[in-house]
Amino acid sequence: MKQIIVGNWKMNGLCADADALVDGLAAELATLSPRADVVVCPPFTQLARLAPKVRQAGMKLGAQDCHKDKSGAHTGDISAPMLADLGVEYVILGHSERRAEHHELDETVREKTVAAMAAGLTPIVCVGENDDQRSAGDSQATVGWQLEGSLPQGFRGIVAYEPIWAIGTGQAASQQDIADMAAFIRAELVRQFGDAGKTIQILYGGSVNARNVTDILPVEHVDGALVGNASLKADAFVPLVRAAR
Numbered sequence: 001m002k003q004i005i006v007g008n009w010k011m012n013g014l015c016a017d018a019d020a021l022v023d024g025l026a027a028e029l030a031t032l033s034p035r036a037d038v039v040v041c042p043p044f045t046q047l048a049r050l051a052p053k054v055r056q057a058g059m060k061l062g063a064q065d066c067h068k069d070k071s072g073a074h075t076g077d078i079s080a081p082m083l084a085d086l087g088v089e090y091v092i093l094g095h096s097e098r099r100a101e102h103h104e105l106d107e108t109v110r111e112k113t114v115a116a117m118a119a120g121l122t123p124i125v126c127v128g129e130n131d132d133q134r135s136a137g138d139s140q141a142t143v144g145w146q147l148e149g150s151l152p153q154g155f156r157g158i159v160a161y162e163p164i165w166a167i168g169t170g171q172a173a174s175q176q177d178i179a180d181m182a183a184f185i186r187a188e189l190v191r192q193f194g195d196a197g198k199t200i201q202i203l204y205g206g207s208v209n210a211r212n213v214t215d216i217l218p219v220e221h222v223d224g225a226l227v228g229n230a231s232l233k234a235d236a237f238v239p240l241v242r243a244a245r
């Protein structure tokens with residue numbers, strides 16, 4: 001299976017920065033012919049204007065959230081069909097920052113995942129334990145509950161394992177921790193979805209950078225990376241794409 005490298009720009013990127021970043025990526029990727037799929041997830045405000053450039057550079061466009069409903073009285077929200085209408089193909093759902101700052105529960109994430117699938121988007125559903133859960137030895141139990149609660153029946157999409165304690169800290173999980181959790185997630189996906197669970201892609205996210213990526217991407221059951229900080233500069237992101245198989 002092709003690996004996938006996803007850049008989560010979070011709430012970064014005015015027009016000039018976004019243009020420069022996509023132009024920089026396009027120039028580097030043109031010389032690379034990447035084996036992996038490359039997805040960039042800018043803020044909502046950049047999606048429409050970046051869509052043609054991203055497509056032309058052979059990358060795919062993702063968003064960072066969507067609403068569970070198709071339309072209606074939800075001031076400030078964006079629906080999955082609105083994203084699809086712009087040429088968006090992926091949507092990150094249940095990121096730990098949304099779970100924390102917007103009080104999203106597993107049930108919320110599941111409803112959004114259903115909406116994304118119905119609109120033809122590929123949901124990238126994030127799960128991961130926090131520091132306390134990890135210290136208590138509850139990492140797998142936490143992720144197990146999140147998978148059970150966040151993934152709907154007939155799930156078609158991607159699961160991103162993002163330990164919260166690793167996000168934005170510069171300290172990625174160890175190769176062994178990633179291997180153990182990826183194997184656990186694979187087993188859970190097969191338990192929940194049968195044979196279909198064997199082909200659901202599993203990403204690792206949390207301080208992936210050019211130094212640690214070559215330890216992370218070869219891990220069994222890891223099908224790519226979800227990248228925050230290192231996706232904001234072409235010269236930090238491109239080595240991750242280069243390392244993918």
Ligand code: PEP
Pocket residue numbers: 008162166167168169170205206207208226227228229230
């Ligand atoms: C993220 O928040 O999805 C993420 C992986 O961030 P970082 O790479 O900065 O840890």
